Amino acid sequence: MTNGIVKMAGAAPFSFFSDIQWNDIFKASNETLYMLAFSLLFTVILGLLLGIVLFLFSEGQLLQNRALYGLLSVIVNVLRSVPFVILMILIMPFTKTIVGTSIGVKGAIPPLVVAAAPFFARLVETSLREVDKGVVEAATAMGASKGMIVLHVLLREARTGLIAAITITAVTLVSYTAMSGVIGGGGLGDLALRFGYQRFRLDVMIVTVALLLILVQILQTAGDMLVKAFSRR
Amino acid sequence: MIDLIDIEKVYQTGKKSSFIALRGINLKVEKGEIFGVIGRSGAGKSTLLRSVNLLERPTGGTVIVGGDKLTELTEKALQEKRKRIGMIFQHFNLLTTATVRENIAFPLRIAKLGGSRIKPRVDELLELVGLTAYQHHYPKQLSGGQKQRVGIARALANDPEVLLCDEATSALDPQTTDSILSLLKEINRRMGITILLITHEMGVIRAVCDRVAVMDHGRIVESGTVLDVFLSPRDSVTREFVSEVSDAFGSEAIDAYRAQGRMVRIHFRGGQTYEPVLYETVRRTDATFAILQGTVSKMKDVPYGQLIVELRGSDGEVDRIIEELGQQGLEVSRL
Ligand SMILES: Nc1ncnc2c1ncn2[C@@H]1O[C@H](COP(=O)(O)OP(=O)(O)OP(=O)(O)O)[C@@H](O)[C@H]1O
Ligand SMILES: [Mg+2]
Numbered sequence: 001m002t003n004g005i006v007k008m009a010g011a012a013p014f015s016f017f018s019d020i021q022w023n024d025i026f027k028a029s030n031e032t033l034y035m036l037a038f039s040l041l042f043t044v045i046l047g048l049l050l051g052i053v054l055f056l057f058s059e060g061q062l063l064q065n066r067a068l069y070g071l072l073s074v075i076v077n078v079l080r081s082v083p084f085v086i087l088m089i090l091i092m093p094f095t096k097t098i099v100g101t102s103i104g105v106k107g108a109i110p111p112l113v114v115a116a117a118p119f120f121a122r123l124v125e126t127s128l129r130e131v132d133k134g135v136v137e138a139a140t141a142m143g144a145s146k147g148m149i150v151l152h153v154l155l156r157e158a159r160t161g162l163i164a165a166i167t168i169t170a171v172t173l174v175s176y177t178a179m180s181g182v183i184g185g186g187g188l189g190d191l192a193l194r195f196g197y198q199r200f201r202l203d204v205m206i207v208t209v210a211l212l213l214i215l216v217q218i219l220q221t222a223g224d225m226l227v228k229a230f231s232r233r
Numbered sequence: 234m235i236d237l238i239d240i241e242k243v244y245q246t247g248k249k250s251s252f253i254a255l256r257g258i259n260l261k262v263e264k265g266e267i268f269g270v271i272g273r274s275g276a277g278k279s280t281l282l283r284s285v286n287l288l289e290r291p292t293g294g295t296v297i298v299g300g301d302k303l304t305e306l307t308e309k310a311l312q313e314k315r316k317r318i319g320m321i322f323q324h325f326n327l328l329t330t331a332t333v334r335e336n337i338a339f340p341l342r343i344a345k346l347g348g349s350r351i352k353p354r355v356d357e358l359l360e361l362v363g364l365t366a367y368q369h370h371y372p373k374q375l376s377g378g379q380k381q382r383v384g385i386a387r388a389l390a391n392d393p394e395v396l397l398c399d400e401a402t403s404a405l406d407p408q409t410t411d412s413i414l415s416l417l418k419e420i421n422r423r424m425g426i427t428i429l430l431i432t433h434e435m436g437v438i439r440a441v442c443d444r445v446a447v448m449d450h451g452r453i454v455e456s457g458t459v460l461d462v463f464l465s466p467r468d469s470v471t472r473e474f475v476s477e478v479s480d481a482f483g484s485e486a487i488d489a490y491r492a493q494g495r496m497v498r499i500h501f502r503g504g505q506t507y508e509p510v511l512y513e514t515v516r517r518t519d520a521t522f523a524i525l526q527g528t529v530s531k532m533k534d535v536p537y538g539q540l541i542v543e544l545r546g547s548d549g550e551v552d553r554i555i556e557e558l559g560q561q562g563l564e565v566s567r568l
Contacts, residue, residue, distance in 0.1 A: 134326035141286055142340040142391075143315035152339070156330050232330045232371045 017203050024191060025204075029211055031105050032187035035177045036215075039112035040170050047117040047169070048162075050076070051124025052150060058125070062136075062146050076118040084115050084176050088183060108185035112176050120169045127161030128154050160227045167223025171216050178212060188212055234299060234395060234427040235262040235285060241293035242280050242451075254280045255291065256451040262444075267421050267428040267533075269438040269459070271474055272448030278431040281448070282399050285429065286318045287311060299394050316344050319388030319426075323400035325380040327372045333383050334359070334368040340390040358386040362416065378409035385416060389426075396420070398430035402437060414440045418533075435474045439463065439532055447471045460532045464500050464539065464564075490525065494545035497555060500564040501529075501538035511542065514557050520546025541568070 054076070056062050057069035082090070088111040092102040095110040131154055139153045155162070178189030188208045196205030242255035254277045262268040272278045283289040285296060287303055296303040301314055327336050337358050341351045359365045362382040372380055381401060388396055398417070402410040418441050421428050432438060438445050438459055446456035447470055454468040466472045499511065506529055515522050522542050529538040544551045558565050 132326065132329075134322060134324055135328060137288060138320070138322060138326035138387075139339075139343070141288055141315060141318070141320040141397075142343055142387075143312040144343045145312055148343055152342070153328065157328060159330065230330075233373060 017207065020203055020207060024195075025188075025207060025211070028186070028188045028191040028208070032174075032177050032189070032212075032215070035105055035108050035112065035180070035185070035187055036170065036173055039109050039116065039173050039177070040166075042109070042113045043116040043120050043169060043173065044166060046113065047120030048124055050117060050121035051128070052154075054121060054125045055128040055154075056146075056150070058129075062149065076121060079114065079118040080122070082115075084111070084179055085182055087111055087115050088180060103184045105186045107183075108177065108180040108187075112173060112180065115176060116169055116173055119172065120165060123165035123168065124162065127158040127165055130161055131157040160231050160233075163223060163226045163230065167220060167227075170219045170223070174212060174216055174219070234264040235260070235268075235429055236297035237261075237281075237285070237294065238297070239294040240281070240284055240291045240296070242277070242284060242289065243292045254451055255284070258294070258451075258453060260446060260453065260456075262427060262429050264427055265421070265425045266443045267418070267430070267441050269442035269445045270429070270431045270448055270453075271433060271435065271438055271445060272431075273470070274433065276448040277451040278433075278448055279399055282397055282429065282431050285395075285397055286315055286320060288320075316340070316391045317393050318395045318397065319391075319393035320397040321381065321384040321388050321399070321401045323403050325372070325377075325384045325404075327380060327383055327387075329372055332369050332371055333364055333375070336372070336383050337386045337390060340387055344391050354390065358390060361389070361420075362386045376409070377405050378412060381405065381409075381413050382416070385413075385420070389420065389424075393426060396426050396428045398428065400432060401430065403432070403434070410437070411440070417441055435463075435478045439478060441533060443533065447474065460502060460535060460537055463532060464537065492543045494523075494543045495551050496525070496541065496543050496568040498566045498568055499540045499542060499558060501536075501540075502562075503535055503537075505562065506536040506538040510558070510561055510563060511540065514554055514561070515544070518546060518550045518554060520544055520550045520554060
């Protein structure tokens with residue numbers, strides 16, 4: 001008797017989650033991680049290039065060019081001001097031509113990159129601006145080429161800022177991957193939408209949100225630790 | 234070694250306004266000498282120094298360093314040439330993310346030296362600037378003087394023929410300034426590197442320079458050996474700088490004095506500074522003298538002295554004394 005009550009009391013909070021198909025959760029988590037990993041990879045590559053170019057074209061920098069800076073700047077601003085959900089729908093034809101589909105996990109990656117890369121590029125530009133101009137000047141005086149200065153001075157000196165920028169972008173991408181569920185992008189967001197919202201499954205909703213929260217926490221903590229490890233100022 | 238010919242620099246400050254920072258600068262720095270440029274803030278010193286390695290490209294004129302016309306080199310050739318022109322900065326400009334060792338190795342890596350040749354060279358440079366014990370420290374863990382030593386080692390890494398110093402000691406306290414200046418002097422003496430430095434402190438010029446140019450409003454208003462410029466400044470700006478140095482010759486003490494005899498100023502240079510030239514000369518006459526003011530000091534390594542003396546005696550005797558002092562190589566001017 002006593003045993004049974006204790007068992008009931010102990011099981012009660014868990015019974016709420018007892019109907020969850022953990023397989024589905026596991027699969028969705030994997031999809032989210034997959035989308036995050038690939039979109040972050042391409043975002044960092046493209047955004048870094050774009051950010052460096054933006055910085056170099058800006059006033060007083062190595063490749064100062066007002067026209068090109070203005071042009072790139074407008075493109076970046078436009079992409080950044082379109083809400084992600086709308087951007088996703090807008091670029092569907094483009095998505096289809098490069099990955100062969102505009103839905104599912106694969107179809108989610110191009111819009112994620114197109115949305116996040118300009119955002120990341122601005123963060124890169126800002127981090128590079130933080131680098132002491134004197135150090136760039138010293139390298140120029142030593143006979144370093146512009147390429148060397150970017151590689152060995154700018155990126156190196158801005159590294160903590162860049163790591164922080166990658167962290168922020170990764171966290172932003174997590175929420176974008178969740179939104180991509182709207183067009184059947186898969187992942188935890190998709191799960192939350194299909195079960196949690198359309199079938200009123202509060203339990204699934206809570207679990208997915210908790211998992212997303214844990215993911216963001218891990219990303220942020222890892223980013224902060226790396227910044228600390230690389231900080232020399 | 235450095236030849237600046239008719240250098241002009243005009244900054245476009247707005248659509249229609251411009252500012253002339255350098256006006257027709259002509260300057261020749263000989264191989265192996267330490268040349269100083271002094272001037273007030275805004276005189277154009279940094280602009281001048283930075284036009285030597287074309288960090289700031291002059292809008293007119295020719296820059297020649299070690300026989301190469303820098304102003305006519307291609308981007309690539311200029312980069313090569315810059316490897317042989319070292320530069321140090323007021324704010325050191327070290328890589329904050331690199332250790333002392335990595336900072337010194339940086340120009341060697343830029344010059345694409347192999348790792349096996351970098352290591353011994355860096356060891357040598359660390360030794361030279363006395364930072365071997367600090368090689369794994371980061372710049373933020375160093376004092377200003379130590380940071381400037383790293384800057385010097387870095388500038389010397391590729392065996393430059395010329396070292397440019399932009400206010401290298403202006404951010405340092407007096408003792409540290411002295412130690413950095415001695416290091417520069419030693420480098421100049423041991424390796425024969427030509428040094429061009431700019432400063433707004435006469436003390437720096439006096440401590441290390443062989444020759445000096447005084448700048449004002451984008452022009453060189455006076456130049457010559459440090460001793461000449463120091464002992465007989467012609468331009469008012471030069472006079473101001475000279476009077477800043479502690480043992481300069483104020484005239485307050487003798488302004489109010491009404492001399493009975495004739496007052497003269499005598500300059501001694503080099504070995505004569507320590508000889509009893511004045512006494513010996515006056516002793517041969519019936520005249521006497523009173524010393525009203527005097528200084529003996531050193532300009533870099535050259536001793537010099539200045540005396541203000543009142544000669545008392547007949548006109549003929551005083552004239553003879555002045556003439557004889559002149560014949561012995563002293564500079565005598567009547568006050
Ligand atoms: N990029 C620029 N654009 C416009 N004017 C400039 C620029 N750089 C320097 N100047 C002007 O040129 C003049 C000379 O500057 P410079 O830095 O050479 O002076 P300086 O003698 O080194 O002074 P300081 O002792 O303060 O360093 C100054 O009046 C400055 O305002
Ligand atoms: Mg200056």
